[in-house]
Amino acid sequence: MSTVVETHDHGHHGPAKGLSRWLFTTNHKDIGTLYLWFSFIMLFIGGAMAMVIRAELFQPGLQIVQPEFFNQMTTNHGLIMVFGVIMPAFVGLANWMLPMQIGAPDMALPRLNNLSFWLLPMAFGILLSTLFMPEGGPNFGWTFYAPLSTTYAPNTVNFFIFSVHVMGVSSILGSINIITTIFNMRAPGMTLMKMPLFVWSWLITAYLLIAVMPVLAGVVTMMLMDINFGTSFFNAAGGGDPVLFQHVFWFFGHPEVYIMILPAFGIVSHIIETFSRKPIFGYSSMVYAMASIAILSFVVWAHHMFTVGMPLAGELFFMYSTMLIAIPTGVKVFNWVATMFRGSITFETPMLFSIAFVALFTIGGFSGLMLAIVPADFQYHDTYFVVAHFHYVLVPGALFGIIAGAYYWLPKWTGNMYDETLGKLHFWLTFISVNVTFFPMHFVGLAGMPRRYPDYALQFADFNALISVGAFMFGLTQLLFLFIVIKTIRAGKQAEPEVWEGAGELGLEWTLSSPPPYHSFTIQPQVK
Amino acid sequence: MVMPVMFSSLVFSEDSDYNMKVGVTEVSQSIFELHMLIFWICVGIGVIVFSIMFWSLFKYRKSKGAVAADFDDNFWLEIGWTVAATLVLVWMAVPSTQVMVKAYDDAEGEINILITGHQWKWHYKYLEDEVGFFSNLATSQEQINGEVPKGEFYLREVDEPLVIPTNTRIRFLITGNDVIHSWWVPDFAVKQDAIPGFINTAWTNVPEPGIFRGACTELCGIKHAFMPVVVRAVEREEFDAFIATKVALAEEERMLTSKVWTKEELMERGEGFYATNCSACHQINGKGIPPVFPALDGSQIAMFDSKKHIEILMEGVQGSAMAAFGDSYSEVDIASVITYTRQAWSNGENGDGVIVTPQDIVAYKNRIDL
Numbered sequence: 102m103s104t105v106v107e108t109h110d111h112g113h114h115g116p117a118k119g120l121s122r123w124l125f126t127t128n129h130k131d132i133g134t135l136y137l138w139f140s141f142i143m144l145f146i147g148g149a150m151a152m153v154i155r156a157e158l159f160q161p162g163l164q165i166v167q168p169e170f171f172n173q174m175t176t177n178h179g180l181i182m183v184f185g186v187i188m189p190a191f192v193g194l195a196n197w198m199l200p201m202q203i204g205a206p207d208m209a210l211p212r213l214n215n216l217s218f219w220l221l222p223m224a225f226g227i228l229l230s231t232l233f234m235p236e237g238g239p240n241f242g243w244t245f246y247a248p249l250s251t252t253y254a255p256n257t258v259n260f261f262i263f264s265v266h267v268m269g270v271s272s273i274l275g276s277i278n279i280i281t282t283i284f285n286m287r288a289p290g291m292t293l294m295k296m297p298l299f300v301w302s303w304l305i306t307a308y309l310l311i312a313v314m315p316v317l318a319g320v321v322t323m324m325l326m327d328i329n330f331g332t333s334f335f336n337a338a339g340g341g342d343p344v345l346f347q348h349v350f351w352f353f354g355h356p357e358v359y360i361m362i363l364p365a366f367g368i369v370s371h372i373i374e375t376f377s378r379k380p381i382f383g384y385s386s387m388v389y390a391m392a393s394i395a396i397l398s399f400v401v402w403a404h405h406m407f408t409v410g411m412p413l414a415g416e417l418f419f420m421y422s423t424m425l426i427a428i429p430t431g432v433k434v435f436n437w438v439a440t441m442f443r444g445s446i447t448f449e450t451p452m453l454f455s456i457a458f459v460a461l462f463t464i465g466g467f468s469g470l471m472l473a474i475v476p477a478d479f480q481y482h483d484t485y486f487v488v489a490h491f492h493y494v495l496v497p498g499a500l501f502g503i504i505a506g507a508y509y510w511l512p513k514w515t516g517n518m519y520d521e522t523l524g525k526l527h528f529w530l531t532f533i534s535v536n537v538t539f540f541p542m543h544f545v546g547l548a549g550m551p552r553r554y555p556d557y558a559l560q561f562a563d564f565n566a567l568i569s570v571g572a573f574m575f576g577l578t579q580l581l582f583l584f585i586v587i588k589t590i591r592a593g594k595q596a597e598p599e600v601w602e603g604a605g606e607l608g609l610e611w612t613l614s615s616p617p618p619y620h621s622f623t624i625q626p627q628v629k
Numbered sequence: 630m631v632m633p634v635m636f637s638s639l640v641f642s643e644d645s646d647y648n649m650k651v652g653v654t655e656v657s658q659s660i661f662e663l664h665m666l667i668f669w670i671c672v673g674i675g676v677i678v679f680s681i682m683f684w685s686l687f688k689y690r691k692s693k694g695a696v697a698a699d700f701d702d703n704f705w706l707e708i709g710w711t712v713a714a715t716l717v718l719v720w721m722a723v724p725s726t727q728v729m730v731k732a733y734d735d736a737e738g739e740i741n742i743l744i745t746g747h748q749w750k751w752h753y754k755y756l757e758d759e760v761g762f763f764s765n766l767a768t769s770q771e772q773i774n775g776e777v778p779k780g781e782f783y784l785r786e787v788d789e790p791l792v793i794p795t796n797t798r799i800r801f802l803i804t805g806n807d808v809i810h811s812w813w814v815p816d817f818a819v820k821q822d823a824i825p826g827f828i829n830t831a832w833t834n835v836p837e838p839g840i841f842r843g844a845c846t847e848l849c850g851i852k853h854a855f856m857p858v859v860v861r862a863v864e865r866e867e868f869d870a871f872i873a874t875k876v877a878l879a880e881e882e883r884m885l886t887s888k889v890w891t892k893e894e895l896m897e898r899g900e901g902f903y904a905t906n907c908s909a910c911h912q913i914n915g916k917g918i919p920p921v922f923p924a925l926d927g928s929q930i931a932m933f934d935s936k937k938h939i940e941i942l943m944e945g946v947q948g949s950a951m952a953a954f955g956d957s958y959s960e961v962d963i964a965s966v967i968t969y970t971r972q973a974w975s976n977g978e979n980g981d982g983v984i985v986t987p988q989d990i991v992a993y994k995n996r997i998d999l
């Protein structure tokens with residue numbers, strides 16, 4: 102773990118030795134590395150929970166776990182994947198790449214940066230420890246609807262609330278740092294409209310985070326009050342309103358799903374232009390599309406609540422606004438395709454993951470569009486069709502974006518090329534298993550299987566067995582990824598500064614040595 | 630690329646087991662058609678976009694000597710596809726709005742049924758006739774545990790289905806008693822959340838007799854997967870006969886309340902009631918699942934405090950999973966289950982053995998009413 106960054110000596114400026122390097126580090130690369138390893142470890146913990154879920158669902162009947170534990174697994178799997186894998190991985194990539202992409206020596210607020218990372222292991226330590234307490238961990242779904250999560254929750258819900266608060270603080274501090282860095286530390290000549298798209302995607306994401314994390318904190322605080330201090334925000338018996346919970350939660354929750362995809366948009370844009378050897382098509386429309394997605398994401402939240410009994414006008418409003426989001430999303434896909442058109446394309450591992458991203462994310466977009474159609478959503482809602490939708494946008498979407506980014510920048514980070522043959526093997530195994538796992542979920546959902554069920558009727562048995570096989574294959578394949586990453590860190594063909602043919606033209610990070618110096622740009626470069 | 634499309638069109642045909650249910654009502658059929666329309670539009674867009682993409686990937690391979698062109702923008706192209714996307718969305722939005730207006734018609738029903746979600750069973754009440762009953766999962770625990778083979782309607786069968794007449798406008802008033810549940814019958818395309826403190830409405834009009842199976846679709850705790858919905862639609866005459874027997878039964882029940890009950894009679898009735906309504910949490914052997922669900926065997930309340938015992942059953946325990954049973958069950962049921970739990974296991978020997986009768990429950994209710 103400690104060999105990611107070679108010591109490039111500028112006298113006393115090198116990293117400290119041993120454990121204290123990681124505990125007290127204020128270096129953007131060290132912190133980026135910590136975030137990425139944290140996220141990787143959580144991927145395996147959350148993944149192990151998914152394996153428990155799929156093992157139980159392999160056959161109808163209760164075989165391996167009881168429903169109370171099953172519910173804890175679905176809940177913690179969701180919480181960990183969202184808050185412990187996707188988000189920290191993006192922050193890790195931001196830490197590594199933002200200073201290098203904008204020509205800065207480091208992040209603007211390095212001590213804050215250290216704090217915002219070290220809050221995370223604490224938050225997840227608390228969350229995971231609840232699983233070993235007598236009443237068990239959170240079991241009310243990652244969306245933790247009241248009153249199941251208040252009046253009817255296990256008493257460990259207080260730990261859950263605390264850990265969500267800590268995660269929220271971490272995200273807000275991280276976002277402040279990112280915004281400050283982008284606004285103050287760009288190289289001379291880099292105007293906003295010359296910023297790399299990954300930087301743009303993170304600028305927008307950071308604003309979304311600052312806007313909605315306090316809403317999440319608000320909703321869990323209201324829960325805390327209901328549970329411990331006798332208020333009745335969500336308790337109907339005391340005059341409260343359980344639907345209020347859902348409005349507040351989804352006002353956070355929908356922007357949150359875009360927080361989990363925008364940085365991937367940025368990464369994939371860079372990779373597609375690199376391996377098409379052609380600059381991204383429609384740069385400014387890419388920026389405007391991300392901005393409109395972010396703004397629209399504040400007015401669509403109730404599409405998660407079409408069955409709570411809103412008035413007709415409300416249902417229609419949220420249907421139309423949700424359909425609108427498909428336009429900027431579509432524009433991005435068209436732009437990626439137009440970038441490939443008449444390029445000079447090669448298929449290295451990052452490009453393979455990015456092509457798969459475009460194709461499979463689009464499928465997730467289509468199912469999103471279907472879900473937006475209110476009357477049809479009455480049939481889809483809370484079935485496996487929704488599970489298929491959000492896994493298509495989150496796994497071959499967000500996660501593929503992260504994996505693609507890791508392959509793309511790993512040679513830059515470590516100075517070593519990864520093993521291309523193993524990388525391609527990893528891609529194909531992942532690509533096949535992801536589809537075997539999640540594609541049939543569409544059918545199981547349409548056929549009527551509700552989500553969050555530990556047991557199911559016999560007619561769903563065949564597809565569920567297939568899904569479980571796919572899931573185990575997917576899980577095992579990620580061990581190969583771990584192997585490839587470790588192998589690359591330890592050895593490999595020496596990487597050029599440019600790494601990818603022609604990349605030197607595309608971004609400042611490729612003008613630095615591979616691996617880059619400990620303080621990225623000590624002299625600010627000039628951007629034409 | 631071709632594979633998934635072919636596969637999809639197989640699965641997505643109308644009579645497939647793996648497509649949305651066409652259903653039996655006018656609304657469910659229009660929703661199915663809408664679903665297929667949107668689906669094929671998406672397939673159409675997908676075919677266009679993916680063909681261009683994969684063709685480009687194939688044609689402009691560097692290994693075949695492709696040289697990158699030098700363009701990175703085209704204003705009119707960008708405007709063009711934005712407008713095209715908008716038009717497609719309008720094409721989708723129009724029929725969606727029409728179907729939605731039809732599905733959301735909120736007029737009174739000829740028959741109004743109050744549906745209440747409980748942890749973990751449904752209660753149905755016919756508002757015009759003031760009769761109601763609970764509908765519990767009928768699949769045995771042995772089937773779930775795999776000790777005996779699973780039946781055809783595994784997890785989709787109940788002890789007493791909801792019975793409705795055909796060709797009648799039926800309005801459902803849906804609410805929750807404890808947490809949020811959701812009542813779903815795919816064949817009617819009715820899915821409404823059952824939320825404590827709210828009454829949601831939905832309606833249907835079923836043209837033909839049949840048995841229609843559905844599920845709870847909002848996570849509601851441990852037995853979320855074990856509270857199916859079954860609706861039996863019957864001709865009007867059969868429905869009237871069904872209601873008549875229900876009314877007669879209710880009358881009989883009221884008679885039972887005034888009768889003098891022996892301990893044995895109460896015990897026998899209570900044992901059955903306990904098995905269906907309490908054992909999910911407190912377990913058949915009375916040991917509970919501490920610390921979440923307390924044991925009743927050896928409980929101070931069940932052994933020595935019959936007053937408190939009645940109060941817990943009638944009012945529930947605020948802020949816990951122990952619901953109030955008083956509103957939903959008869960005095961006889963409440964009295965018998967209390968008596969049963971005071972006598973069963975070791976409680977009869979070690980406790981005071983007080984017998985609680987239906988009259989005690991009536992007295993309790995009267996006191997509260999004052």
Ligand code: HEM
Binds near residue numbers: 361362
């Ligand atoms: C074209 C764009 C999209 C549209 C129109 C769309 C629409 C929807 C709708 C209507 C639902 C609610 C379905 C229901 O519960 O019945 C939903 C659920 C969901 N979507 Fe999307 N979506 C889109 C893109 C995304 C993206 C990019 C992400 C994340 C990367 C995402 C993540 C989710 C998640 C996590 C849920 C389920 C939440 C839950 O109930 O647990 N969606 N989407």
Ligand SMILES: [Cu+2]
Binds near residue numbers: 401402
């Ligand atoms: Cu959403």
Ligand SMILES: [Cu+2]
Binds near residue numbers: 809811845846852854
């Ligand atoms: Cu449920």
